[in-house]
Amino acid sequence: QKEVEQNSGPLSVPEGAIASLNCTYSDRGSQSFFWYRQYSGKSPELIMSIYSNGDKEDGRFTAQLNKASQYVSLLIRDSQPSDSATYLCAVIASLRSGNNRKLIWGLGTSLAVNP
């Protein structure tokens, strides 16, 4: 059973701090990794994707991937109250049959940024 695990939180950080969200995955063959943000009552929206080891930066967001340790993280610098949401980690796992690839989701980490 391929799995993606996240700390459910809530993770509480003060405004202006760095929020660090972590995700581990079980499938060593995974190649694509995504972070989605979901506000309460809304649908998920993609904020970051990362495919190779190292860091990828986009504005205040940095995704970090370490395939050897099988974890991917999301750093949010200068956290704002508007960043308060649930952050979902998703990993594309390989399936045994053919070339089908399946997106495996974590349960999400709830982030609260306090003014």
Added chain:
Amino acid sequence: KAGVTQTPRYLIKTRGQQVTLSCSPISGHRSVSWYQQTPGQGLQFLFEYFSETQRNKGNFPGRFSGRQFSNSRSEMNVSTLELGDSALYLCASSLAAGEKLFFGSGTQLSVL
């Protein structure tokens, strides 16, 4: 560019009834996935369609079914509704199967 459109936005049904939900993907996207989301359960994968073919299926009973049309629009059907089917049903489209997903606003289904 229009986003993913799901209809209806809200739906109230009673146990035993059946329901059909509709999803229109982003223009040019050929892959459509369906998810069920309930508080505390996260996103539960239902199925994925690409070019009218079901590519992947989640662990849901046969009461849940779907299809995709030649214009990539998709429908999902739930027959013999149960109370536990009350959830937010999300549709997402992508250029190809297993790639970045773009979600619709969802259909909130309540089964009474």
